[in-house]
Amino acid sequence: MESIFTHFIFSIFLGFFLQLILHEIGHLIFGLLTGWDFLIFQLNRFALLHLKNKNRLAVVRSKNYQCIMSPKSINSNPMLYTIGGCIVNLFSAVTGFLIILINRMTPSLWLYIWSFTVFGIGFYVMNGTFRINRICNDKACYDLLKYNPYTRLCHNAQLIIAKYLANGFTYRQIGKELICICPDTAGNDIEAYQDILEYYYYLDMNQFNMAEQALNKINTTASFSREITDTLQMEQIYIKLLQRLISNDKNEIDFPYFDVRKHTKKGDVHALRVITVTKAYAKFKEGDLNSVWEIIDKAISEIERSFCVYEGEKLFCIGQLKNLKSIIEDKID
Template sequence: MKKKIFNGLLQILGIMIVGAIIGYSVGKIVGDSLSKVDTPNSILLLIAGVLAFILHIIVHEAGHLFFGLLSGYKFISFRVFDFKIIKDENGKLKIRFERLAGTGGQCLMRAPEYVEGKFKYKLYLLGGVTFNIVFSVVFWLVLPSYYTLLFALIGFVLAFLNLIPMGFNDGMTFYHASKDETTRFILHLQLEYIYYQSIGKNLLIEKPEIVEKINSLEITNTNYLTDALEFIKLDGLEYFFEFDALYNEVRKLYTERDDLLSVYKVELMALLVKLISLVNPEDELLEEIMKDKSLKVRLKQKNPQTKNILATYEYGVKLDDEKALNLINEARKIKNKAPNLYIQNLEMKYCDYLENNIIK
């Protein structure tokens, strides 16, 4: 805990120093230009700031897309806030809605075939930051004004916040990937896994040799990229509805790994609500996690995964079959709000499973 606090303070100090340098530099560079333009309306400037922030998120993700394509990657999805464009199994673009805590956007792509020592990840990971900086400079040089200055400042701030390694941003992912080949392979594996989910398939089922490869990995630098392997393994159990084994593994991971990212912990808690309700409703851990504020927020999400979690809770813990069935029907109605085709299909399959358990 002390280490996390210390690292957090260092990050804040680093951001303040960078901000001061940027502010001083900008003042020196643009001072003369701004003296020649009219002072803007404060309300318009505020609106421009909001629009600039949204535009820079789009620009940032477009940077990942551009440099990903340049590196031989293939498009999977492009998300800004909750709005998401995906390419389905037939190559057609579709709109879905997905919320991922801690991110304003995300561009996911399928990496080229993995070749040890030659994995192209640098341009893809740094593409967003590069676009933020380039577009900021270009807009200011082409049309210097208070509005383009605001656009540029927001762009530089977002760029540095993503470049300085912290949380699970681009800089941190780049930092971990640059440290060793195993982490780079795992990054590639994650992107491949996401691609298969986008076309409604499970990578471990389609390519069972990957399981052996995962089990043979020697992980020396544990981080959120390597932690994602745990979720890939859990997904294999969920695919076959091996809920007893899944319950044991998820409970063990949750109770033994305090160092997991908060977003991982929240997803584990959400999964535990479902599994405890289904397998062992008397587990005292359920009452503990249901008090967690982050979980309460997570369980307000309107997607089929959440509806099924709540339906299982009503069925297994509250013993309210009618409410459980209503939640199952709600899950079916919003199936298109699942983040990808694989999860959509899996949740619809679970709807049938739970419904059969209730009415039998």
């Protein structure tokens, strides 16, 4: 009895992680089959990266489960790459079910195959049913890409941008032509993220009014995932505090309290950048300049020591914090 219970526990863990890995492998397989370039395969904090024509294993700062690939062109078809994980989960679940039906086996082996099959079905349902509550899942992305050519253009642009960021380019270096392609109000997650990238581009160019306008293109009445709404709120705080530092405004912020730390992934350098400016602004209002420099320098040092999947994001955030120091120094002078 104890042995069966032990096998039951292990079978659950093994079935879950095998299907998780197979899901990401599905994206990889169907991306390669349709001519896309492999870029990142990440499981938790362990990542295999293809940078500058070389593969590299690394332990990275942020936790994630993802397979990122880059299209040959902005007009490439992303459909099979997007839904590939669901296809592999479904195929593996059907295979497991047939093995259970056809073969006689020991109770312990039956448990492992049963768990593998159940989690295959679970992953297929979880990612193959339209959902945009926490994140925009595979089926939601698939439907948005299928029915909206403009959304498909943004999606492919973002994966090309990802390749540049992974190779150490910042948004300024990537350029306006690839990033600033969203002239209208964003109506879904993919379009909204394109506006966020445009916002980063203008921040990198020190064009703060244009950066704020990019955020304002995100339709706040539309239905977005929590990932997008959290990022939007976080960056609204950042640009507002940055503008107040520039104008030497020490009044209280006039929008609802938002705890950045509760709404971002651990290890996110953008979140650390925003948390740093909120702390620095609070000390700046108090006139405690020594603490301001200490807070900013500590954050810069933490980011510099980190290995990030997207080196360009790391360099961008360091540049923003150094720029923050310059803005405060100008106000003192």
